[in-house]
Amino acid sequence: xxxxxxxxxxxxxxxxxxxxxxxxxxxxxxxxxxxxxxxxxxxxxxxxxxxxxxxxxxxxxxxxxxxxxxxxxxxxxxxxxxxxxxxxxxxxxxxxxxxxxxxxxxxxxxxxxxxxxxxxxxxxxxxxxxxxxxxxxxxxxxxxxxxxxxxxxxxxxxxxxxxxxxxxxxxxxxxxxxxxxxxxxxxxxxxxxxxxxxxxxxxxxxxxxxxxxxxxxxxxxxxxxxxxxxxxxxxxxxxxxxxxxxxxxxxxxxxxxxxxxxxxxxxxxxxxxxxxxxxxxxxxxx
Numbered sequence: 001x002x003x004x005x006x007x008x009x010x011x012x013x014x015x016x017x018x019x020x021x022x023x024x025x026x027x028x029x030x031x032x033x034x035x036x037x038x039x040x041x042x043x044x045x046x047x048x049x050x051x052x053x054x055x056x057x058x059x060x061x062x063x064x065x066x067x068x069x070x071x072x073x074x075x076x077x078x079x080x081x082x083x084x085x086x087x088x089x090x091x092x093x094x095x096x097x098x099x100x101x102x103x104x105x106x107x108x109x110x111x112x113x114x115x116x117x118x119x120x121x122x123x124x125x126x127x128x129x130x131x132x133x134x135x136x137x138x139x140x141x142x143x144x145x146x147x148x149x150x151x152x153x154x155x156x157x158x159x160x161x162x163x164x165x166x167x168x169x170x171x172x173x174x175x176x177x178x179x180x181x182x183x184x185x186x187x188x189x190x191x192x193x194x195x196x197x198x199x200x201x202x203x204x205x206x207x208x209x210x211x212x213x214x215x216x217x218x219x220x221x222x223x224x225x226x227x228x229x230x231x232x233x234x235x236x237x238x239x240x241x242x243x244x245x246x247x248x249x250x251x252x253x254x255x256x257x258x259x260x261x262x263x264x265x266x267x268x269x270x271x272x273x274x275x276x277x278x279x280x281x282x283x284x285x286x
Contacts, residue, residue, distance in 0.1 A: 040252070040255070041252050044248045044251050044252050044255075045244070045245055045248030045249060045252070046248070047248065048244040048245070048247040048248035048251065049240070049241055049244030049245055049248060050244070051244060052240035052241065052243045052244030052247070053240045053241065053244065055240075058240075058243040058244060058247050059247075060231075060234075060235065060243065060246060060247065060250075063224065063228050063231075063232075063235060064222055065204050065205075065206060065222035065223060065224040065228065066224070066228075066232055066235055066236065068202075068204055068221070068222045069103075069106065069107060069110065069180075069204060070110055071202075072177075072178035072180070072202045072204055073107065073110040073111055073114055073116055073178060074114060075177050075178060075202055076116050076117075076176065076177035076178045077114040077115065077116040079177045081116075081117070081174075081175065081176055081177035082116065082117030082118065082119050082174055082176045082177070083107065083111055083116055083117065083118050083119070083176055083177070083178045083179075083180070084119050084120075084121075084167075084170065084171065084174075084176040084178070084179045084180065084196075084201075085104055085107055085118065085119070085120045085179075085180045085182070086120075086121065086167060086179070086180065086181045086182070086183070086192060087100040087101060087104060087120065087122060087127060087131060087182060087183040088100055088123075088181075088182070088183020088184040088185055088207070089123040089124075089160060089163055089183070089184065089185065089186065089188065090123075090124070090183065090184035091124045091126055091127060092124070092126050092127060092130060094183075094184045095208070095230070096183050096184035096207060096208045096209070096229070097124075097127060097183050097184055099182070099183070099206070099208075099229055099230055099232060099233060100182035100183035100184075100206070101127070101130055101131060101134050102232060102233040102236065102237075103180070103182045103206065103232055103233075103236070104120065104131060104134050104135065104182070105134045105135070105137065105138045106138075106236045107180060108134065108135040108138035108139060109138040109139075109141060109142050112138060112139045112142035112143075112144040112147055112148075113142050113144075115144070115147065118135070118152050119152070119170060119174065119176065120135070120152060120153040120154070121154060121155075121156045121163075121166060121167050121170060122153060122154070122155055122156065123155075123156060123157065123158055123160075123163045124155075124158065125155055128153055128154065128155045131153040132150055132152075132153045135148060135152055135153055136148050160186065160187070160188055161187075161188060161191075163188070164188035164191045164192060167192055167195075168191065168192065168195045171195050171196055171199055171201070172195070172199070175199045175200075175201075176199075176201055177201055177202065178201055178202050178203075178204075179192075179196040179201045179202070179203045179204075180203075180204050180205075181193065181203070181204075181205040181206070181207070181216065181220070182204075182205070182206045182207075182224075182229070183206075183207065184207065184208070184209060185207050185209055185212045185216075186209070186212065189205075189207070189209075189212040189215045189216060190212075190215040190218075190219065193205065193215060193216055193218075193219035193220055194219055196219075196220075197219050197220075202221050203219070203220040203221050203222075204220060204221060204222045204223075204224075205220040205222070205223045205224065206223065206224030206228070206229035206232065207224075207229060208226060208229055208230060210226070213225055213226070231246050234246050
């Protein structure tokens, strides 16, 4: 266990001791369950993060949409067609845009490897610069800097539906074999996905916008839903601290689900008269 982990555990123990001793007004009375939950969540994530840093294998279930990225780029290469990547319509202040650019870097490395064309139309100037740097770095790491050019990532317009019309025009004219929609989307999501479907492209979408997920699920071959999209950077980068953090969060969610099932079962048994234990009163009294 490294030094940082020991320091965090030490701080946690000190806080627990202070709480048990009831030192002054350091703790607000009535928030004991939240206090315990924070300690459990922190230590669980810390445990798995340290396991990952020590080189232990952290298993995360495969996500079909991420596995299919290479398949889609390979298909475009075999057909001699380009790859279209749409990083959403919002600026870099949105976490979905940042996640989309992370996936763009991975896709760019594969297009460099397979020598496939890449077209990245964007709706924000800052996203354009960030996308160019991402693609340039990916092509450099792949050993093919000669294939990179700045117009690979190009600006269309800030207007929502004008941007959608511009991207649709690119699809109709160039007929890319693979279309990726990774970022923040609004009403234009179905317009883009339906156009890509009409040209027979394999489509992989990913977004954190709950209202747009049904449209992508309907019109695309693969969709990264919610957390699958946000954890893509960990899956693709394989960084130990990211993998350990995700594993820890999954364990915390599992603990939460088990506790919810337990509370539901105990409450049902109490209502049926099988046991004399009111779990609701027990929790609220703490």
